[in-house]
Ligand SMILES: [Zn+2]
């Protein structure tokens with residue numbers, strides 16, 4: 001600049017050649033505004049002046065100005081030489097407008113610059129970016145004196161566009177002619193090797209890298225990391241990682257993300273800490289990967305520290321990072337914190353919505369998840385297979401059939417209805433909503449089934465007490481060559497025990513270990529205990545529990561207690577109840593069952609002892625909750641609830657049902673109530689059990705003759721079960737109740753469970 005002012009003082013005696021040199025100096029020194037002023041003040045300009053300033057604009061990413069200058073150059077009739085074209089093609093690639101390279105190609109061809117190595121290479125790059133590999137090859141073949149850069153351009157073009165074999169061919173031709181590859185050539189070749197899984201070839205090339213002393217280059221290093229992690233050789237990858245320079249964030253990011261994605265979350269986290277100690281600043285991708293690892297570990301403390309760091313480096317608004325943070329809080333059970341981040345985030349994308357929806361489903365808040373899903377649709381965001389399967393899971397848990405069906409039709413409209421993950425969720429949704437036939441329909445027309453599909457269908461049939469159907473599916477599964485797993489057998493054995501298929505159940509239990517090598521787990525054992533127990537083999541069931549090689553769970557003793565009640569075995573029942581109460585002293589259901597059993601055996605002193613003990617323990621009941629879906633809305637009823645706006649009608653209907661059932665000879669089973677009150681009051685208390693409130697509501701809100709579907713969070717009690725059977729006959733409607741164990745399908749006075757539940 002000092003020089004320039006000196007020149008100006010002396011009366012601007014520079015010619016065009018010298019001014020161009022000065023212009024170039026300003027550009028190189030990144031003094032772009034000075035360069036612009038000089039350019040504007042030049043009395044005459046030639047092509048070199050234009051190209052110099054175009055390069056200046058490109059350097060400082062002012063692409064539009066660069067293109068504008070090119071138009072001016074062309075308009076003012078200056079010479080279009082090879083430098084003009086290489087510069088402008090570079091601009092187009094940088095601004096992701098490589099498609100426009102076409103327009104220039106015609107011009108280049110006309111002027112005969114096509115065979116020039118510089119122009120040719122720039123054209124190859126442009127065509128490579130837009131995926132026109134054939135055109136790139138044509139240009140390559142036409143270049144007269146190819147240099148190393150031209151060859152490398154072609155190798156990279158093939159590698160980037162997944163023409164891996166061609167990339168290796170060009171590479172070996174290049175070496176035959178005697179050109180020495182550079183770091184970009186090697187990076188392209190490694191990419192091709194990974195694509196072809198040609199790991200032996202890659203090993204040879206790694207040798208060349210060492211000979212050419214490129215092993216410390218960052219491009220080559222990252223390509224090698226990719227190569228060794230893809231070939232499963234994490235040890236070699238680590239060795240390469242230790243050798244390459246680690247000032248740049250890219251290799252760190254790469255390794256952290258690989259560890260996070262391959263279930264080595266702890267390693268990923270510790271590498272992140274090491275990177276921090278090396279004073280390398282993480283970028284959004286590093287944070288996203290490290291946070292993913294943190295979410296998998298469920299480590300909230302580390303998550304919070306990361307959150308602080310994110311704020312410090314100013315990446316809190318980055319969508320990748322904020323999505324990953326939401327996931328961390330959701331997976332650590334702090335869904336409110338996740339929601340706060342979600343609400344604050346200004347650039348949410350579909351991943352953000354999905355993360356929140358999955359988070360809510362995961363923590364059991366199906367209503368929130370579904371609400372968010374509707375909001376997502378209103379905002380015209382695209383649902384993915386993960387969204388669909390999550391909201392279907394939410395509908396299943398609420399047994400919200402209308403909603404589930406709407407989601408199904410939406411999946412059809414958006415072409416997700418043929419996706420295996422979505423179809424599996426549909427099977428589960430339909431069977432949990434009581435529509436086992438629709439579940440089967442989805443299963444039958446599926447494109448591609450996996451183990452999950454078969455398991456879902458088997459456990460669907462099992463839940464509905466359709467054991468024979470479940471076993472047919474199990475047979476089909478094996479005929480088609482699918483391998484049953486632990487969950488498959490949980491389905492098969494529960495199908496046998498829910499339907500009383502005694503012999504088959506025992507055979508499958510033996511064959512599971514003998515033929516399939518699957519160790520029985522607690523779920524398998526509890527199916528077997530229930531199967532033996534309900535068939536009257538109570539002592540065999542008790543013996544099975546004793547033989548279990550690990551600590552038996554409450555579940556097993558509950559199954560046995562249930563069986564003892566059916567078969568009136570007070571002694572074994574008392575023992576089972578004792579075991580349950582040792583593990584869960586305040587379990588209300590067990591107290592009720594036990595008292596019921598004593599009452600049936602007319603051992604009143606035991607009944608009152610239980611009542612005393614409950615009082616002493618100050619037990620609080622888990623509130624019975626039932627719900628029905630009506631016009632896409634879910635209505636909840638808790639026991640004794642009087643808050644529903646339709647309460648008057650509901651009470652009227654209950655009154656009427658009470659009268660009709662009595663007239664049909666129904667005697668309420670007052671033992672199902674443990675409170676020390678008059679029998680009259682006990683009867684009243686039974687009539688406000690949540691499923692009856694839900695039933696009364698559904699009776700007047702749904703079209704007469706249609707099926708009534710009720711979901712209950714606990715096991716249905718003896719008295720409600722008996723009442724439901726009778727009511728289904730009196731009002732001539734199908735009533736389906738899903739309790740915590742299974743479906744009860746009441747029809748014309750009979751229940752599908754055959755009174756075993
Ligand atoms: Zn009840």
Ligand SMILES: [Zn+2]
Pocket residue numbers: 721743744745751752753754755756757
């Ligand atoms: Zn039943």
